[in-house]
Amino acid sequence: MIDDLHAFRLAREEFERRLALVTSGDHDRPTPCSDWNVRALIDHVLAGDVFAVRALAGATLVEAIDGLLGEDLVGPDVLADFRSGADAVAAAFAAADPDSAVHHVQGEIPVRDFIEFRTTDYAGHAWDLAVAIDEDRRLDDALVGSLLGRIEQRRDVMADIGHFGRGPTGAHDGSEQGRLLDLIGRSPVS
Numbered sequence: 001m002i003d004d005l006h007a008f009r010l011a012r013e014e015f016e017r018r019l020a021l022v023t024s025g026d027h028d029r030p031t032p033c034s035d036w037n038v039r040a041l042i043d044h045v046l047a048g049d050v051f052a053v054r055a056l057a058g059a060t061l062v063e064a065i066d067g068l069l070g071e072d073l074v075g076p077d078v079l080a081d082f083r084s085g086a087d088a089v090a091a092a093f094a095a096a097d098p099d100s101a102v103h104h105v106q107g108e109i110p111v112r113d114f115i116e117f118r119t120t121d122y123a124g125h126a127w128d129l130a131v132a133i134d135e136d137r138r139l140d141d142a143l144v145g146s147l148l149g150r151i152e153q154r155r156d157v158m159a160d161i162g163h164f165g166r167g168p169t170g171a172h173d174g175s176e177q178g179r180l181l182d183l184i185g186r187s188p189v190s
Contacts, residue, residue: 004093004098004115004116007116008090008093008115008118011120012090014122014139014143017126018135019082019129022038022042022129026132031128031132032127037132038129038132038133039074046085047073048121049082049089052092052118053088056093056096057092061105064103093111120184123143124181126139127181144176148176151180173188
């Protein structure tokens, strides 16, 4: 299994690769996240990065989400904005003690878990973007294997959290990627 920061880098690369293909004409396309079009999905990822940097700097939950709800963070150079935000998150994760705690919507969680949440968010939304803009849906095998092993151990907790779609349904093709996507609320065979 790859380490947490390596998995984070791979997931970031997967999201960035799809984001680089998005045009402003794609913004209104639907995504597998039924409440979001492409623009809203990108905004969610950008806001998640701002939240992560604030939380890792010691912000309370209220401070970390301040100004992010209902705001549109998608600017004219969204790829540059994403890279800047993701660089800041990567630096904050690298500097943090993985066993220290951060304020999160799930309560106080270890940084190690927070890295996994951001990694899963990037990976899942990379796939979502690929589906929405009809591009390559295949995620990095090492990333998929690493996340699958971790998430299978938390299957019940992930379903209870409710932040990962409708959770496992069994609607997958049996591949590691299919099983991972199913666990995080995607229907890779529909």
